[in-house]
Amino acid sequence: MTDDLAPAPTTVTTADGLHLEAQWVRPARPRSTVVIAHPHPQHGGNMHSLVVSTLFTHLVDTGCAVLRFNFRGVGGSEGEHDFGExxxxxxxxxxxxxxxxxxxPVPVVLAGWSFGADLAATCTAPEVAGWFLVAPPLRVLDPGRFKAGPDPRPTWLAVPERDQFNPPDQARTATADWINTEVHPVAGADHFLVGRTDRLNVLVDRFLDTLGT
Incomplete structure (x- = not known):
């Protein structure tokens, strides 16, 4: 990542008035535009967690505008953990x-890892072009909250082959009634994707190419 593409701090302001700590990179002519949500705050998740950082760096290096943020109560973000609400x-x-x-306004690809993937699947804002969900447990909230499921915009689930919480076959069953959704196993990986994050980079590139954003 070159100096001119170094992450810059910014603030995200929520509808209930909280200010969230965030970083972004915004090239003049981005290839795509992506928001990344982090894993569970109560298990040490934040915007610098492994998969979030890997995707952020790769997407910036390939010309994307990218924003990552800390959920409420994490790091410098105001508020406190609200159990997915x-x-x-x-x-x-x-x-x-x-x-x-x-x-x-431009279309945004919404990505997330684990808890962040589940939360990403709740957002069907009109700006969303599609969802790239990494190792979603699909149990942070009631299944009816995953609004990406019945939405016709494309969703890819990047599911570790050895995921301890929601492996590929289980993910396929859980999303069998989702529209325009594909499950892509990540070979050799478990839920934490240590040593396998390069395979996510390949998958996210493929997903962005299909969108043409």
Whole structure:
């Protein structure tokens, strides 16, 4: 990552008035525009967690505009953990912040890992072009909250082959009635994707190519 593409701090303001700590990179002519949500705060998740950082760096290096943020109560973000309820407002605010950052609103790909993937699946803001969900447990909230499921916009699930919480076959069953959704196993990986994050980079590139954003 070159100095001119170094992450810059910004603030995401939620509908309930909280200010969330965030970083973004905004090239003048981005290949795509992506928001990334982090894993569970009560298990040490934040916007610098492994998969979030890997995707952020790769997407910036390939010319994308990217925003990552800390959920409420994490790091420098105001508020406190809300067990997936208030965090839905956090995701929606992050999408709106990046979509509206340029001279005109642009489509945003919404990505997330684990808890962040589940929360990403709750957001069907009009700016969302599609969802790239990494190792979603699909149990942070009631299944009816995953609004990406019945939405016709494309969703890819990047599911570790050895995921301890929701392996590929289980993910396929859980999303059998989702529209325009594909499950892509990540070979050799478990839920934490240590040593296998390069395979996510390949998958996210493929997903962005299908969108043409």
């Amino acid at each position: 208030g965090e839905q407002l956090d995701v929606a605010a992050a999408v709106a912040t990046l979509a509206d950052a340029g001279p005109a």
